[in-house]
Amino acid sequence: MYVKHLSLTNFRSFSRLDLEFPREIFLLVGDNAQGKTTLLEAIYLLSTFTSFHASTDRQLISFTAPADRIAVSRIVGEIQKRGQTHRIEVRLIREPNSINGNQRFRKEVLLDGVKRKLNELIGFLNAVLFLPQMSRIIEEGPAERRRYLDMLISQVSPAYVRHLGDYSQTLSQRNALLKQLAERGGDRSQLAIWDGMLVRHGAFIMQERIKAIHEMELEAKRLHYDLTRRQEVLRLDYQPAYDPLSVPNGQMTLPVKTVADRTGITSEEIESGMLEALKNKQGEEIARGITTIGPHRDEMRFLSNQVDLGDYGSRGQGRTALLAMKLAEINWLHQRSGEWPVLLLDEIMSELDTERRKDLLLALTDCEQAVLTTTDLSMVDPEFVSTHPVWHVESGLVSPDF
Numbered sequence: 166m167y168v169k170h171l172s173l174t175n176f177r178s179f180s181r182l183d184l185e186f187p188r189e190i191f192l193l194v195g196d197n198a199q200g201k202t203t204l205l206e207a208i209y210l211l212s213t214f215t216s217f218h219a220s221t222d223r224q225l226i227s228f229t230a231p232a233d234r235i236a237v238s239r240i241v242g243e244i245q246k247r248g249q250t251h252r253i254e255v256r257l258i259r260e261p262n263s264i265n266g267n268q269r270f271r272k273e274v275l276l277d278g279v280k281r282k283l284n285e286l287i288g289f290l291n292a293v294l295f296l297p298q299m300s301r302i303i304e305e306g307p308a309e310r311r312r313y314l315d316m317l318i319s320q321v322s323p324a325y326v327r328h329l330g331d332y333s334q335t336l337s338q339r340n341a342l343l344k345q346l347a348e349r350g351g352d353r354s355q356l357a358i359w360d361g362m363l364v365r366h367g368a369f370i371m372q373e374r375i376k377a378i379h380e381m382e383l384e385a386k387r388l389h390y391d392l393t394r395r396q397e398v399l400r401l402d403y404q405p406a407y408d409p410l411s412v413p414n415g416q417m418t419l420p421v422k423t424v425a426d427r428t429g430i431t432s433e434e435i436e437s438g439m440l441e442a443l444k445n446k447q448g449e450e451i452a453r454g455i456t457t458i459g460p461h462r463d464e465m466r467f468l469s470n471q472v473d474l475g476d477y478g479s480r481g482q483g484r485t486a487l488l489a490m491k492l493a494e495i496n497w498l499h500q501r502s503g504e505w506p507v508l509l510l511d512e513i514m515s516e517l518d519t520e521r522r523k524d525l526l527l528a529l530t531d532c533e534q535a536v537l538t539t540t541d542l543s544m545v546d547p548e549f550v551s552t553h554p555v556w557h558v559e560s561g562l563v564s565p566d567f
């Protein structure tokens with residue numbers, strides 16, 4: 166699949182933009198603060214409907230739009246997918262509320278002119294995004310890695326998006342009840358309904374994570390082995406907060422170095438095991454007022470030659486592992502959806518050494534469309550530059566190089 170056309174209105178620094186994109190790898194070149202990242206952000210928004218950049222969607226609306234009037238930011242993409250052209254539109258709407266002076270904000274998404282639920286359209290356009298700051302996926306806390314996994318799986322599984330939403334709602338309700346039981350006491354059997362729902366959605370999420378991590382590991386391990394010139398073996402170590410593989414107290418646990426294989430576990434097994442674990446933890450959870458096990462607390466660690474990259478990896482090792490993951494994502498999304506995702510690579514050449522840059526460009530050759538941004542064209546292999554379109558971005562104006 167690829168993006169044929171992008172049109173922006175009041176989106177960050179672009180008051181108006183209409184661009185026809187080529188179906189190939191192309192470069193966006195420009196100094197800092199000219200609008201390169203904003204273009205990638207707009208395309209990524211059409212895939213996930215969230216920004217990789219902004220802490221709130223409100224920031225995406227042009228800050229020059231007057232605050233006392235309705236402001237609409239529109240991002241419209243024509244997508245070529247399975248031989249057909251579709252139009253995805255995202256509208257970000259900010260309205261002043263004349264009664265209390267506050268502003269209301271809402272987001273609408275449309276497919277081919279028809280309003281749809283956001284969850285139904287996530288992943289209609291598949292995109293792989295690579296930003297230099299993504300090394301935080303490896304370096305920072307587990308929430309970053311859960312978010313990464315969720316975004317990845319959501320692109321290929323609408324059911325996963327639904328279960329995630331339902332799980333999160335159930336979790337809030339259950340936590341509210343736990344707090345109430347702790348503060349005011351009451352009938353503990355009320356928890357049963359939430360427990361049943363939590364394990365049903367939780368088991369689905371865990372099974373999808375087990376499958377995705379297993380498949381991604383196979384792909385990333387192979388790529389990483391090549392990228393490290395056969396020096397390092399990458400592992401993705403899923404550490405679920407409720408582990409269906411753990412054994413009852415007092416029995417032997419798995420030896421530390423054993424690779425846990427959870428791929429054969431059925432969702433019924435996860436559901437019944439997690440339900441049992443919730444029962445055993447009921448007293449503790451009521452006392453603490455929170456749910457202590459389940460996918461909201463899952464972890465995934467990146468190991469290279471058995472060493473945890475988050476705790477002990479060098480920056481270079483982190484970048485290489487991330488590059489392997491991103492390249493693996495391309496193949497994984499292609500395998501799962503049958504279509505090549507659109508690649509969005511923001512200023513990553515400066516992050517990679519010469520060999521890795523070559524590896525990256527080589528790995529892109531099969532892709533249908535990739536957009537690479539750079540401030541410095543000399544970072545990119547001259548032969549690559551001479552054989553691909555180079556577009557210049559300056560003060561929000563994009564000039565295709567003919």
Ligand SMILES: Nc1ncnc2c1ncn2[C@@H]1O[C@H](COP(=O)(O)OP(=O)(O)OP(=O)(O)O)[C@@H](O)[C@H]1O
Nearest residue numbers: 177178197198199200201202203224225226227228
């Ligand atoms: N909501 C907004 N309204 C108007 N302009 C904005 C908004 N948000 C960001 N900008 C501006 O958009 C400009 C372009 O930013 P962008 O991140 O796209 O640049 P860039 O070309 O990728 O630069 P760099 O190479 O430094 O990453 C910046 O000057 C920024 O201040």
